[in-house]
Amino acid sequence: MKSNKIFIVIPAYNEHKSLPKVLSELKSAGYKNIVLVDDGSSDDTSLIGIKNNVYTLRHPVNLGQGAALRTGILFALKQGADIIITFDADGQHQVSDIKNLVKPIIEGKAEVVLGSRFCKGSRVENIPLSRKILLKLAVLFTRVMSNIKVTDTHNGLRALSRRAAEKINITINGMAHASEILDEVSKHNLSFVEVPVTIKYTEYSLKKGQSKLNAFRIAFRFIIKKLLDW
Amino acid sequence: MNLFQIILIFFGLSLMLLSSMLYSYRKISKGFLVTLVFSSLILIIVALFPDFTFVLSKILGVSRGADAVVYLAILFLFLMLVRTNIKIMELELKLTKLVRNLAIENAKFPKKNKKRSK
Numbered sequence: 001m002k003s004n005k006i007f008i009v010i011p012a013y014n015e016h017k018s019l020p021k022v023l024s025e026l027k028s029a030g031y032k033n034i035v036l037v038d039d040g041s042s043d044d045t046s047l048i049g050i051k052n053n054v055y056t057l058r059h060p061v062n063l064g065q066g067a068a069l070r071t072g073i074l075f076a077l078k079q080g081a082d083i084i085i086t087f088d089a090d091g092q093h094q095v096s097d098i099k100n101l102v103k104p105i106i107e108g109k110a111e112v113v114l115g116s117r118f119c120k121g122s123r124v125e126n127i128p129l130s131r132k133i134l135l136k137l138a139v140l141f142t143r144v145m146s147n148i149k150v151t152d153t154h155n156g157l158r159a160l161s162r163r164a165a166e167k168i169n170i171t172i173n174g175m176a177h178a179s180e181i182l183d184e185v186s187k188h189n190l191s192f193v194e195v196p197v198t199i200k201y202t203e204y205s206l207k208k209g210q211s212k213l214n215a216f217r218i219a220f221r222f223i224i225k226k227l228l229d230w
Numbered sequence: 231m232n233l234f235q236i237i238l239i240f241f242g243l244s245l246m247l248l249s250s251m252l253y254s255y256r257k258i259s260k261g262f263l264v265t266l267v268f269s270s271l272i273l274i275i276v277a278l279f280p281d282f283t284f285v286l287s288k289i290l291g292v293s294r295g296a297d298a299v300v301y302l303a304i305l306f307l308f309l310m311l312v313r314t315n316i317k318i319m320e321l322e323l324k325l326t327k328l329v330r331n332l333a334i335e336n337a338k339f340p341k342k343n344k345k346r347s348k
Contacts, residue, residue, distance in 0.1 A: 032340075037333065049338070056338040059329045071330045075337060173326055228319075 004083050004106060007033040007076035008098070011068030012089035016043040018204060023052040025095045026087070035076050036089075039068040045089075055079075065156075066177025070170040077165055084165045088156040090205040097197040101159035104193050111164040111190045114150060114182075115157035115197035122196035128206070134215050138179075141219055145226060146183040150194055154178040157197050164190050175214070176221040183226075238277035246270040269306065 008031050012019060019036075026034055036049035040062035049056030057071055069086055076084050083105050087093050097115060104110040117124045117135070135154060142153045156178070160168065168184040170177045185192050249266035252258045258266075275282050276299060283295025292298040 046338075053340040055340060057333040058336070059333050061325070061329060063326055063329055067326050067330070071333050074330070075334050078334070171323075173322065 004102070005033065005079075005081050006031065006083045006085065006098075006102060007035055007079065007081035008085045008087050009035045009037065009069060009072030009076055010087050010089050011037050011039055011065045011072060012041065012045050013039040013062060013065070013068070014041045014043045015045050015089040016041075016048060018091040019045060019048045019089050020052070022087075022089055022091055022093075023048070023054060027052065027054075029095045029098070031095075031098070033076070033079070033081070035072045037068040037072040037075075039063060039065065064173035064177075065175055066170050066180070067173040069177060073160070073165050073168075073170075077162065081165070082162050084160045084162075086156055086158050086160075088205075090202075092199050092201060092205040093157045094198045094200070097157060097195075098159075100195045100197070101157065104195070105159055105161045109191075110193040111161040112168075112185050112192040113159040114152070114192060114194045115155045116150070116152035116194040117155055117197065117199050118151040119194050119196050123198040124201070125199070126201040126206075127199070128201075131201075131206075138215070138219075142179055142182055145222065146179065146186045148182050148186040150182065150192075152194070153182060155197070155199070157199075164188075172221060172225055174218065174221060176218040176225070179218070179222045180225065183222075235277045235280075239274055242270040242273035242277065245273070 008026055010019075010022065015022075023034065023036070034052075034054035036045075036054050036056050038046040038049065038056065038058040040059045046056055046058045055075065057075060059068065059071065073084055073086075083102055085098055085101060087098075093115075101113045101115060104113050116122055117127075118139075135152065138153045139151060142148060142150065154175075158181070164185075167188045167190060168181055170180055170184075172180045184190075246267055249258065249263050249270070253260070253263040280295070283299050286302070287293065287295045287298040290298050290301065292301060
């Protein structure tokens with residue numbers, strides 16, 4: 001069987017505290033094709049990438065996570081990636097979950113594999129109730145807007161086959177890209193599965209995460225995008 | 231002629247001058263120039279002949295002429311707001327492309343070692 005070239009894309013903005021651990025865990029697990037996209041950080045995020053000997057790209061200005069992901073995905077495709085994993089830099093994702101994400105693509109069962117916090121077998125540690133409610137509302141919102149049935153819409157841990165990565169066009173720079181990715185999956189009829197993953201919320205990742213008010217901004221931004229595409 | 235009429239005429243003439251200057255420097259499109267000049271003319275006509283607002287109010291089905299002007303102004307401002315937002319989005323798209331190309335062109339590659347990777 002042909003060996004698949006797996007690329008891990010990590011968008012990062014001012015993540016110097018958590019990034020060294022994330023990179024060292026990925027490298028210890030044997031993943032060598034790691035693409036760090038520093039989204040205009042004011043700290044030494046880029047330097048950490050260079051020191052850790054991974055592909056390091058830097059946006060001269062901060063654009064948003066969606067833009068950083070798209071940059072990383074395009075770069076990975078240029079390097080000949082067969083499978084692309086998107087992985088958060090704040091340390092809430094587990095390296096051990098990657099093999100479960102990759103499996104359905106290798107077996108030809110799906111082109112997009114979405115990590116889920118809420119499907120059977122998943123584990124979420126220290127999730128605040130307010131965040132849980134917001135995430136559930138996001139699931140409903142996505143079902144209505146994109147006609148796609150998933151249990152977790154805003155999980156940054158996902159795997160894309162090369163074909164899926166080529167098809168999915170992320171145009172929203174900010175956090176609404178997560179809804180846009182699902183919308184693209186639905187639009188291009190890409191086969192997808194959800195796999196359970198473990199998410200560990202820490203004080204740091206919660207601080208770095210989205211505010212409750214921003215959730216409404218994300219929804220509004222996505223609605224505008226849908227209207228403009230219409 | 232009262233002070234308010236003078237201010238309106240001055241504002242209308244300034245808008246007309248500004249829009250023709252912007253057009254000559256190719257900062258705005260022909261369509262936008264026509265919209266701005268047309269709006270300036272309406273403004274000047276309303277200032278010179280306040281009774282004109284009654285014509286407007288009859289066309290729009292609004293009881294008072296002054297109300298019709300306010301409604302039209304709000305509508306105009308709303309359209310301008312939408313237009314500005316679309317312009318900002320277009321600029322954002324251009325900036326994103328530029329930044330992305332720069333990032334990919336200047337990517338730092340890892341130093342090669344002989345270990346096998348996944």
